[in-house]
Amino acid sequence: MDNKFQLCQGVDVDIPSDLGSYIVKEPEGFTGSLSAELIPKAVNAFLEAVPEPVFFFIELPEDVDDYALYYLDNCTREVAFAVMKRFGDLLVQDGVSRFGFGSNKTGDELYFKDYQEFMLYSQKPALYHTALSKLGAVMTDDREKAVFLGDLISKKNEGTLTAVELNGETVFDIPEALENAGMYRSAE
Numbered sequence: 001m002d003n004k005f006q007l008c009q010g011v012d013v014d015i016p017s018d019l020g021s022y023i024v025k026e027p028e029g030f031t032g033s034l035s036a037e038l039i040p041k042a043v044n045a046f047l048e049a050v051p052e053p054v055f056f057f058i059e060l061p062e063d064v065d066d067y068a069l070y071y072l073d074n075c076t077r078e079v080a081f082a083v084m085k086r087f088g089d090l091l092v093q094d095g096v097s098r099f100g101f102g103s104n105k106t107g108d109e110l111y112f113k114d115y116q117e118f119m120l121y122s123q124k125p126a127l128y129h130t131a132l133s134k135l136g137a138v139m140t141d142d143r144e145k146a147v148f149l150g151d152l153i154s155k156k157n158e159g160t161l162t163a164v165e166l167n168g169e170t171v172f173d174i175p176e177a178l179e180n181a182g183m184y185r186s187a188e
Contacts, residue, residue, distance in 0.1 A: 005019040005020060005021065005035045006036040006037055007116070007149075008036045008092060009094075009095070009164045010094045010095020010096060010161055010163060011095045011116060011160075012160045012161075013152055013160075014157050019147060020035075020137070021034045021038055021135070021136070021137035022137055022147060023132055023135070023137045023138070023139045023140075023146075024142070025125070025139065025140070026125075028123065028125065029119065029120040029125045030119070030120040030125065030128065030132060031117070031119045031143070032146070033115070033118075033146070033148035034116055034118060034135070035116070036116065038137065039092045042135060043088070043101065044081075045131035045132060045134070046101060046128060046131070047077055047101060048077070050077075050103045050108050050110075050127075051105045051108070052105065053075055053076065053104045054075050054077060054101055054103055055073045055074065055102050055103075056071070056075065056099070057071045057072070057101075058091070058099045058171065058175070059097060060172055060175070061096050068186075069186040070174070070175045070178075070183055070186065071184060072181060072182055072183040073182065074104055079181070083178070086177075087171075087174055089166055090166045090169060090171055090174075091174075093166060094164045094170070094171045095164065096163045097171040098111070098112060098113050098114065099112055100112055100118075106122070106123065106124075108120075108122040108124075109122075114150070114161060115149035115150045115153070115159060115161070117149065
């Protein structure tokens with residue numbers, strides 16, 4: 001396995017050559033910053049452990065400050081895995097969208113945010129500890145010992161997030177593609 005931190009295609013920021021992936025244990029879950037190739041592995045680990053039914057969500061930018069939130073609720077794990085199989089590369093590589101999965105039953109949620117950062121919320125984080133520890137990221141209890149991509153953003157190192165097109169599709173095509181499966185826009 002290559003230990004070099006891989007940026008997603010839609011993420012641009014200068015990174016040190018020794019940057020690693022980090023997972024920080026929090027009282028109600030985990031936060032972290034993951035190399036691009038670890039993101040689908042983290043999703044799969046979460047989906048294998050999370051109680052069904054599950055939901056998928058995606059946040060798509062409408063302008064600088066506003067996002068439209070879309071949900072696909074009450075799915076089986078198989079449906080969630082199918083969403084990742086169909087759209088996973090696009091979700092991982094895109095820089096402007098945010099996405100995640102959760103449990104309709106427990107409220108546990110895995111949320112991928114800007115700059116390859118994530119949070120995993122759970123009342124029982126031990127359910128996910130073993131799976132996350134197998135990703136090869138540095139695990140710590142001390143956020144000060146972890147370096148996230150967002151920590152590197154400054155006036156001298158302005159990061160940018162851009163939309164990505166893969167196979168003629170962008171993340172903006174996902175809600176319509178999943179509309180027949182029940183995806184809907186949240187009425188926030």
